[in-house]
Amino acid sequence: MGIVPLERALQLAADVDLDLVEVAPMARPPVCKLMDFGKFKYESALKARESRRNQQQTVIKEMKLRPKIDPHDYETKKGHVVRFLKAGDKVKVTIMFRGREQSRPELGFRLLRRLSEEISELGFVEASPKQDGRNMIMVLAPHRATKVAAAAAVEAARPAGREPREGDVAAEAEAPVAETAASSSE
Known part of the structure; x- marks a missing residue:
């Protein structure tokens, strides 16, 4: 758009129902952008969460x-x-x-x-x-x-996207015993 006075830029942002966001405050003149700032923050938070999920912790x-x-x-x-x-x-x-x-x-x-x-x-x-x-x-x-084999084993142990817990193995081991006891009493 070029160089626009602040009042005019604010008016343009209000007309299209967007926010006026300063992206380069140290530039002369300062550079601003018309964008939906809430949507921008949400998308950047999603990207940050995704990048954290893909990181491997070195132990x-x-x-x-x-x-x-x-x-x-x-x-x-x-x-x-x-x-x-x-x-x-x-x-x-x-x-x-x-x-x-x-x-x-x-x-x-x-x-x-x-x-x-x-x-x-x-x-x-x-x-x-x-x-x-x-x-x-x-x-x-x-x-x-x-390392790849260890990561694959961890993924295989994780049912439906959650971390395995200590109680998971014990609960699975007790379930068949309960079914057997119920079927023998019938």
């Missing part, structure tokens, strides 16, 4: 180990790491050194390398092992295919 789980860990304890901790990676979460593996163990960081490095080799089919090393004071830290991330 970082932490597993703490010691350099002199027992083989059975190591297998248990490795099982937890495998479970986390299968669920599509990242895992921060921390080796805690105490006392004289701090002078032997290669023990922790070997342990982390062994763990990364054993879980290589599920994930990869995102951040290589590095010493941080008394701790040595490594971050493992799931492979893309593992």
Whole structure:
């Protein structure tokens, strides 16, 4: 429309039953638009909600180990790491050194390398092992295919667009028992 005085712009907006919205206040002259502001706010809120729904939350789980860990304890901790990676979460593996163990960081490095080799089919090393004071830290991330499979499993568990709850499994398990009891009494 070009440059129009404020009174004329307000009159034009009132004539077509729209709002005069300032879109670029710092421009010289300021830029305004004729639009239905309520509809604009509603549509922008819908877009924001849709973008939030499509976002994936990155969850970082932490597993703490010691350099002199027992083989059975190591297998248990490795099982937890495998479970986390299968669920599509990242895992921060921390080796805690105490006392004289701090002078032997290669023990922790070997342990982390062994763990990364054993879980290589599920994930990869995102951040290589590095010493941080008394701790040595490594971050493992799931492979893309593992993440996609985990997301598909979550979607399959969600009936009719709602989040699964703890009581859902128990309620489904109790229902057949109640039907069986009712049919046997007839």
